[in-house]
Amino acid sequence: xxxxxxxxxxxxKLTWVERLYLPMILKGLWVTSRHFFRNLWGFATGxxxxxxxxxxxxxxxxxxxxxxxxxxxxxxxGLPRCVACxxxxxxxxxxxxxxxxxxxxxxxxxxxxxxxxxDMARCMFCGLCEESCPEEAIVMSREVExxxxxxxxxxxxxxxxxxxxxxLERRLGFLRAEYGRERAPAAPRDGA
Ligand code: SF4
Ligand code: SF4
Numbered sequence: 001x002x003x004x005x006x007x008x009x010x011x012x013k014l015t016w017v018e019r020l021y022l023p024m025i026l027k028g029l030w031v032t033s034r035h036f037f038r039n040l041w042g043f044a045t046g047x048x049x050x051x052x053x054x055x056x057x058x059x060x061x062x063x064x065x066x067x068x069x070x071x072x073x074x075x076x077x078g079l080p081r082c083v084a085c086x087x088x089x090x091x092x093x094x095x096x097x098x099x100x101x102x103x104x105x106x107x108x109x110x111x112x113x114x115x116x117x118x119d120m121a122r123c124m125f126c127g128l129c130e131e132s133c134p135e136e137a138i139v140m141s142r143e144v145e146x147x148x149x150x151x152x153x154x155x156x157x158x159x160x161x162x163x164x165x166x167x168l169e170r171r172l173g174f175l176r177a178e179y180g181r182e183r184a185p186a187a188p189r190d191g192a
Pocket of ligand 2 (some may be wrong): 029081083084085086087088089099118132133135137138181
């Protein structure tokens with residue numbers, strides 16, 4: 001099932017009607033009520049298949065703006081794009097990222113994370129790590145099925161977090177459009 005994408009104009013000033021708040025509250029109540037009665041009608045008449053997703057047999061194609069669990073972008077040679085600068089670790093409000101930096105002596109990019117751990121039990125999928133990264137090395141994926149039976153299993157190491165860049169193209173394209181970037185950061189890549 002495709003989702004409808006609403007583009008939010010973040011720089012628009014509120015009109016005086018919007019600043020009254022009451023019309024917007026009534027509008028919100030109208031939207032909620034409309035969905036409630038539409039669902040109730042579908043349930044009562046047995047015609048809910050048009051808007052009910054039979055999960056897990058059916059999946060929703062999340063919008064590109066969707067924020068699932070954060071993952072690391074892998075270069076063409078399988079190494080992380082991450083240069084272990086630590087900005088995401090610093091920006092993370094739940095303190096769930098741990099990075100141990102290391103070296104790549106024979107690579108044009110000398111720094112790399114020796115280990116990179118995210119505690120998904122603490123991550124709140126806020127996306128601040130993605131926003132702070134200067135290398136497009138950590139992005140929010142569409143993955144949300146991360147339930148486990150133990151807290152230890154929620155510790156995702158670098159090997160579990162790496163995803164090939166080709167599989168993240170939609171998100172990377174969305175980010176470049178969102179932040180006005182034309183392309184990826186211009187450091188030598190892919191073993192160049
Ligand atoms: S999404 Fe937010 S909470 Fe999760 S690792 Fe990134 S900055 Fe931390
Ligand atoms: S993921 Fe980005 S912000 Fe985080 S350490 Fe690596 S390069 Fe720096």
